[in-house]
Amino acid sequence: MREQLLALLEEIRPDVEFEKEKKLIDDSILDSFDIISIVQEMNDTFDIEIDVEELVPANFNTIEAMIELIEKLQAEG
Amino acid sequence: MHKINSFDEIESKIISKKGIVSNFYLMPEETKKIILAGELFETDAENGFAWVQKKEGRNQFFYRTDIDSADAYECKLPDDDRYVAEIIHLTAASERYTSEKYILSNCGFHLVEPARMMARKPSSVAFVPAEDHRIRPAVKADERIVSALLHEAFDPLTDAIPTGNELKQTIENGEMWIDEDTKADKILGCAVFELSGKRAWVRHVTVDKKMRGQGIAKELLLTYISRKGPATAYALWVRDGNQAAIQLYRKAGFEETPRQMDIWVKA
Numbered sequence: 001m002r003e004q005l006l007a008l009l010e011e012i013r014p015d016v017e018f019e020k021e022k023k024l025i026d027d028s029i030l031d032s033f034d035i036i037s038i039v040q041e042m043n044d045t046f047d048i049e050i051d052v053e054e055l056v057p058a059n060f061n062t063i064e065a066m067i068e069l070i071e072k073l074q075a076e077g
Numbered sequence: 078m079h080k081i082n083s084f085d086e087i088e089s090k091i092i093s094k095k096g097i098v099s100n101f102y103l104m105p106e107e108t109k110k111i112i113l114a115g116e117l118f119e120t121d122a123e124n125g126f127a128w129v130q131k132k133e134g135r136n137q138f139f140y141r142t143d144i145d146s147a148d149a150y151e152c153k154l155p156d157d158d159r160y161v162a163e164i165i166h167l168t169a170a171s172e173r174y175t176s177e178k179y180i181l182s183n184c185g186f187h188l189v190e191p192a193r194m195m196a197r198k199p200s201s202v203a204f205v206p207a208e209d210h211r212i213r214p215a216v217k218a219d220e221r222i223v224s225a226l227l228h229e230a231f232d233p234l235t236d237a238i239p240t241g242n243e244l245k246q247t248i249e250n251g252e253m254w255i256d257e258d259t260k261a262d263k264i265l266g267c268a269v270f271e272l273s274g275k276r277a278w279v280r281h282v283t284v285d286k287k288m289r290g291q292g293i294a295k296e297l298l299l300t301y302i303s304r305k306g307p308a309t310a311y312a313l314w315v316r317d318g319n320q321a322a323i324q325l326y327r328k329a330g331f332e333e334t335p336r337q338m339d340i341w342v343k344a
Contacts, residue, residue, distance in 0.1 A: 015310035028274030036100045052092045
């Protein structure tokens with residue numbers, strides 16, 4: 001899943017080192033245009049539905065947080 | 078249509094529907110800013126919710142509905158104004174993209190033209206503009222000419238140019254740059270470079286009609302990009318049909334990305 005997510009993120013923002021960054025939202029590395037694309041692509045790729053309540057910085061600040069969110073939503077199914 | 082005065086007024090409506098449709102609710106902080114500026118209005122919609130952000134020369138339409146009822150979504154916007162809506166996507170095959178197109182068609186919108194994102198990395202090679210040309214941030218005294226250049230080249234509705242207070246703010250923030258002929262004391266062109274985190278958005282690059290074809294836009298772009306700024310990437314949106322602009326951006330080192338934006342208008 002990690003590789004798949006990383007590939008998706010790098011397609012959207014090839015200039016960002018996703019493995020290294022720890023504050024993707026808090027440091028404004030990603031903006032709302034990126035989040036729109038990331039949410040859409042995560043929904044389609046991992047067959048989940050990210051809801052508005054989940055659109056908080058804590059869920060998108062790191063690649064680990066995004067994986068955790070995907071796993072949680074997949075488990076809720 | 079009624080004005081939204083606080084985020085609380087719409088928060089439950091945003092949350093009450095499942096399905097990702099319209100980018101509006103993303104990042105509540107951004108929605109709160111629009112509300113604070115007194116720009117957000119709510120209007121009636123069947124099978125969902127509808128909002129309009131009203132700015133000088135630009136009414137942007139946002140919607141929220143369950144993805145499964147997208148084809149039954151309908152909103153009657155007042156006929157005496159023009160509205161714009163945007164769909165951002167990576168692939169034209171997704172269910173969400175199809176749903177968003179249904180929604181906009183149902184509400185009387187038509188597709189104007191798709192746009193594509195182009196991007197490039199910073200350059201370490203210094204760029205020297207032509208003799209007598211100076212590239213600098215615009216100041217208050219440039220506002221009138223810059224405004225005229227923007228209005229000559231762009232449609233405030235579909236191109237989202239800064240107008241009125243927004244233009245003042247853009248200049249004050251140092252985001253509006255101009256290329257001037259110091260000998261003739263004349264502004265040749267302008268562009269907006271808006272820093273968003275570590276990326277700079279390039280917007281509204283334009284050159285005086287009489288001065289086009291002389292490499293002024295490229296000079297403006299490359300001078301800005303080659304300075305030692307904080308941006309680690311540069312990005313812009315360009316209409317698919319605007320081949321002249323696409324060629325210019327390629328020459329300035331930009332490459333097409335897979336990200337697309339459809340611009341829809343209700344006239």
